[in-house]
Amino acid sequence: xxxxxxxxxxxxxxxxxxxxxxxxxxxxxxxxxxxxxxxxxxxxxxxxxxxxxxxxxxxxxxxxxxxxxxxxxxxxxxxxxxxxxxxxxxxxxxxxxxxxxxxxxxxxxxxx
Amino acid sequence: xxxxxxxxxxxxxxxxxxxxxxxxxxxxxxxxxxxxxxxxxxxxxxxxxxxxxxxxxxxxxxxxxxxxxxxxxxxxxxxxxxxxxxxxxxxxxxxxxxxxxxxxxxxxxxxxxxx
Numbered sequence: 479x480x481x482x483x484x485x486x487x488x489x490x491x492x493x494x495x496x497x498x499x500x501x502x503x504x505x506x507x508x509x510x511x512x513x514x515x516x517x518x519x520x521x522x523x524x525x526x527x528x529x530x531x532x533x534x535x536x537x538x539x540x541x542x543x544x545x546x547x548x549x550x551x552x553x554x555x556x557x558x559x560x561x562x563x564x565x566x567x568x569x570x571x572x573x574x575x576x577x578x579x580x581x582x583x584x585x586x587x588x589x590x
Numbered sequence: 591x592x593x594x595x596x597x598x599x600x601x602x603x604x605x606x607x608x609x610x611x612x613x614x615x616x617x618x619x620x621x622x623x624x625x626x627x628x629x630x631x632x633x634x635x636x637x638x639x640x641x642x643x644x645x646x647x648x649x650x651x652x653x654x655x656x657x658x659x660x661x662x663x664x665x666x667x668x669x670x671x672x673x674x675x676x677x678x679x680x681x682x683x684x685x686x687x688x689x690x691x692x693x694x695x696x697x698x699x700x701x702x703x704x705x
Contacts, residue, residue: 519698519699520698520699521594521680521697521698522633522680522696523696524693566632566633568633576621576638576640576684577635577638578633580632580634581632582631582632583632
């Protein structure tokens, strides 16, 4: 079993939809949770960062962490065609923050 | 502009022909890392370096070498490439911070094909 599981998609939604992306994990030592966005033919770029449990909002993006269920989510409100990309979750443990464990990524397509 | 650069961006080679993929960052980051990205497997760490002259194995180090002689450069060396090393490779760097916020910055990727 992989440490981090992520549905690969693809997920196809109309413009303006609310998108929910999710990851589950098995290692209870993970404390830092990140979402990276990767456009085609580009490197990943950090989108959201959360420490421990709770919610974090940044514009149209909300990251949620539920440590009791070992489940993290990224919500995108009012999705735009420019949001079309692959979204990767990543996690690391306290005391080993440089070691990122990535999900396989979910490909999202937002059509006009 | 703060960035991580990789060269070459695309490379087709043959089995056994030694190659080097260069990585350079201009952000004075201590930490640098190499990943490979494969369909269905995601990003997997090959090697990482916490600082100059300090390197360590990641999850999939077999068949790769690295060196860190200068802070800004972290080349990936394939001494005898094989077809199973055909992949998309990313270099990344970050400030090495114990706890607290940090961000790994990724290069644009190198697509390697080994025939």
